[in-house]
Amino acid sequence: MTGMFKTRLDAPVLCSREGLVGDKQADRRYHGGPDKAVHLYPADHYARLVAAFPALAGQVGPGTLGENLSVAGVDETQVCLGDVFALGDCRLQITQSRRPCWKIDHRLGVSGASRRVADEGITGWYFRVLDEGVIAPGDDMMLVERPNPDISLARLWAVETAHRPAVDEVRALSRAAGLSAGWAKKLAQRADWLERQADGMNGGSND
Known part of the structure; x- marks a missing residue:
């Protein structure tokens, strides 16, 4: 089962702390929940996906990759972890990048689409819902808070996917305001591992 197949809505919908009313996630271990509500x-x-996979021409658009929202004119280089946006009656906070999985290939019917999304960092992102309310097609999405102006989602994704990122940067990201609990734990564990590896290469502690 999958929650990848979305139907475009042309009417207002209630956005709760668990996401849009009527939306479903098949595997709640990896999808959904308050930190990945939207x-x-x-x-x-x-357009970038179509350029990479011409067979997708006319087949991709809002909802194709399982997204709840699609907005033009903004991408991962322009938004930051923890950004808070007003949308309709709601306030939404960016919590993490979306990690693409095999379901994208399955949904699009092409091999390699998920890898392309990951490699190019065109992943989209998740919101938690700070204030519930109604949203509607055509609502403006307005930035109202930016607690981490130096942590664009492009930077977060680059560190997350780097083979050997700087331990100090990983540690700092794990403590950043707004980060999802799952990624905070994972990044903290990775920072611990990187520190142990560095200690081992340096011959361990001198205590």
């Missing part, structure tokens, strides 16, 4: 995918990325 998934946004930048509309400008659809």
